Amino acid sequence: xxxxxxxxxxxxxxxxxxxxxxxxxxxxxxxxxxxxxxxxxxxxxxxxxxxxxxxxxxxxxxxxxxxxxxxxxxxxxxxxxxxxxxxxxxxxxxxxxxxxxxxxxxxxxxxxxxxxxxxxxxxxxxxxxxxxxxxxxxxxxxxxxxxxxxxxxxxxxxxxxxxxxxxxxxxxxxxxxxxxxxxxxxxxxxxxxxxxxxxxxxxxxxxxxxxxxxxxxxxxxxxxxxxxxxxxxxxxxxxxxxxxxxxxxxxxxxxxxxxxxxxxxxxxxxxxxxxxxxxxxxxxxxxxxxxxxxxxxxxxxxxxxxxx
Amino acid sequence: xxxxxxxxxxxxxxxxxxxxxxxxxxxxxxxxxxxxxxxxxxxxxxxxxxxxxxxxxxxxxxxxxxxxxxxxxxxxxxxxxxxxxxxxxxxxxxxxxxxxxxxxxxxxxxxxxxxxxxxxxxxxxxxxxxxxxxxxxxxxxxxxxxxxxxxxxxxxxxxxxxxxxxxxxxxxxxxxxxxxxxxxxxxxxxxxxxxxxxxxxxxxxxxxxxxxxxxxxxxxxxxxxxxxxxxxxxxxxxxxxxxxxxxxxxxxxx
Numbered sequence: 001x002x003x004x005x006x007x008x009x010x011x012x013x014x015x016x017x018x019x020x021x022x023x024x025x026x027x028x029x030x031x032x033x034x035x036x037x038x039x040x041x042x043x044x045x046x047x048x049x050x051x052x053x054x055x056x057x058x059x060x061x062x063x064x065x066x067x068x069x070x071x072x073x074x075x076x077x078x079x080x081x082x083x084x085x086x087x088x089x090x091x092x093x094x095x096x097x098x099x100x101x102x103x104x105x106x107x108x109x110x111x112x113x114x115x116x117x118x119x120x121x122x123x124x125x126x127x128x129x130x131x132x133x134x135x136x137x138x139x140x141x142x143x144x145x146x147x148x149x150x151x152x153x154x155x156x157x158x159x160x161x162x163x164x165x166x167x168x169x170x171x172x173x174x175x176x177x178x179x180x181x182x183x184x185x186x187x188x189x190x191x192x193x194x195x196x197x198x199x200x201x202x203x204x205x206x207x208x209x210x211x212x213x214x215x216x217x218x219x220x221x222x223x224x225x226x227x228x229x230x231x232x233x234x235x236x237x238x239x240x241x242x243x244x245x246x247x248x249x250x251x252x253x254x255x256x257x258x259x260x261x262x263x264x265x266x267x268x269x270x271x272x273x274x275x276x277x278x279x280x281x282x283x284x285x286x287x288x289x290x291x292x293x294x295x296x297x298x299x300x301x302x303x304x305x306x307x308x
Numbered sequence: 309x310x311x312x313x314x315x316x317x318x319x320x321x322x323x324x325x326x327x328x329x330x331x332x333x334x335x336x337x338x339x340x341x342x343x344x345x346x347x348x349x350x351x352x353x354x355x356x357x358x359x360x361x362x363x364x365x366x367x368x369x370x371x372x373x374x375x376x377x378x379x380x381x382x383x384x385x386x387x388x389x390x391x392x393x394x395x396x397x398x399x400x401x402x403x404x405x406x407x408x409x410x411x412x413x414x415x416x417x418x419x420x421x422x423x424x425x426x427x428x429x430x431x432x433x434x435x436x437x438x439x440x441x442x443x444x445x446x447x448x449x450x451x452x453x454x455x456x457x458x459x460x461x462x463x464x465x466x467x468x469x470x471x472x473x474x475x476x477x478x479x480x481x482x483x484x485x486x487x488x489x490x491x492x493x494x495x496x497x498x499x500x501x502x503x504x505x506x507x508x509x510x511x512x513x514x515x516x517x518x519x520x521x522x523x524x525x526x527x528x529x530x531x532x533x534x535x536x537x538x539x540x541x542x543x544x545x546x547x548x549x550x551x552x553x554x555x556x557x558x559x560x561x562x
Contacts, residue, residue, distance in 0.1 A: 051402075051403050052402070052403070052561065053399065053402055053403070053561060054561060054562050055557070055561055055562070072405070073405035073407065074405070076403060076404060076405045077405045079403065081399075081403045083396075083399050085396050085399075087395060087396035087397045087399060087400075088395075088397060089392070089395075089397045089400070090395070091324070091325050091328050091329075092321075092324070096324070100317055100320075100321045100400075101400055101404075102317075103313060103314065103316070103317025103318075103320070103321075104314050104317055104318065104400070104401065104404035104405075104406055105314065105404060105405060106313045106314050106405070107313075108313055108317075146400065
């Protein structure tokens with residue numbers, strides 16, 4: 001997949017909005033690529049351009065050498081898109097839905113593969129159920145099966161695990177990881193950064209329509225060389241530390257350059273009489289790198305990669 | 309080959325869609341048409357005679373059949389598209405490699421089938437009210453298929469254009485309904501005052517109904533060949549517009 005200078009400007013009643021401001025990068029065959037960014041960064045717009053659901057204002061996208069605009073049919077045949085919205089056609093059963101989707105791609109008599117998809121995704125006992133009767137998680141599984149029904153070499157998942165229970169997440173990732181090992185290219189957008197860290201070979205980060213980081217996952221993590229002090233507390237932090245901390249419920253995370261700074265932070269906490277539980281010192285994870293980049297910092301590893 | 313299979317699947321899906329709710333999409337319009345026949349036929353049977361030797365009920369039946377064909381062909385493509393757009397499941401088609409021709413053939417083809425099924429249903433029920441005549445059956449088939457095709461294509465255009473159900477209702481109530489009712493379903497346009505007669509001749513729906521009726525009675529207000537030219541021409545124009553909208557991705561691929 002090759003994105004070249006992709007721009008998208010929406011013109012509406014309330015003026016223009018530049019959703020994508022010239023995004024360029026490549027995804028290699030067989031790669032598991034993660035596209036991260038906060039809501040409104042342009043991830044879904046980029047995927048819509050890739051899928052031919054919207055036209056870019058400028059730039060081009062090719063999939064396996066096929067331009068998604070000029071050679072749309074060939075490009076679309078290579079793609080399996082799992083849309084973000086939980087959409088379904090209420091007229092049909094699960095099996096009918098999959099047979100119909102298969103037929104759109106010109107693949108008929110596809111029941112052996114449909115059966116395999118149903119069993120891999122835990123849908124075998126729902127094959128004859130109407131789409132309306134399925135729970136949200138089950139509908140999500142059908143969306144994944146629909147995207148894979150024509151055996152596309154490239155799989156695109158737009159936040160497939162949003163609002164999905166742990167079991168499905170595990171099933172889904174085991175299956176997608178297997179397909180990736182078998183040679184399918186995977187493009188994933190997600191809000192769950194631990195998923196991206198665990199699965200993706202390479203990561204691109206979008207912020208306000210611009211690619212602000214692009215590197216191998218390991219290098220992105222290494223590039224943010226900071227140490228993290230994590231602990232739990234019920235008390236308020238002292239004023240010297242409060243603005244630097246990332247607080248999630250009871251969990252507090254403080255970034256430190258080195259051991260000396262960690263010691264200093266602990267001393268400040270002790271002086272303020274803050275009771276600390278479950279203290280641990282670790283390396284920054286993808287979430288820390290992500291926040292650093294989104295707040296405008298550019299860790300060396302990310303900046304180099306985009307410049308290159 | 310692949311394209312053919314794709315179009316065939318979409319056509320089959322569209323047929324399955326209306327067939328699964330046939331009570332609403334087939335039985336209900338048949339009942340509506342029978343109500344019209346019962347009421348207008350009963351009230352006007354002794355007061356109106358349009359063609360020599362043809363009772364009003366007999367005259368009315370082909371008009372009602374054709375009206376049902378036209379309205380249901382329009383309803384099929386338009387409601388399928390607007391529902392898919394609003395519920396979002398049109399994305400499954402948009403990510404597929406189907407060409408604009410495949411979309412057109414499938415949506416319009418399924419609309420023709422729905423129109424003809426309903427038309428046949430209306431006809432079969434109304435046979436009990438007056439013995440049918442088939443003076444020139446070829447015209448019946450030609451005008452039924454062409455009319456259904458044109459309304460199917462028109463429904464496709466309306467479905468692409470409308471973004472909300474009320475816009476679709478406006479299209480139906482302010483364009484399709486007046487054109488159907490002012491086309492001579494319930495009367496011969498010869499019974500209208502001069503100005504309205506002239507106006508009716510500008511309405512392509514008039515030619516569909518007039519040509520269709522010709523097949524039953526061998527009489528018509530204008531030559532069936534003129535009707536064929538007008539209806540065929542309208543079908544080509546409407547189809548060309550529908551195909552153009554599909555090809556350019558009008559409101560589908562912003």
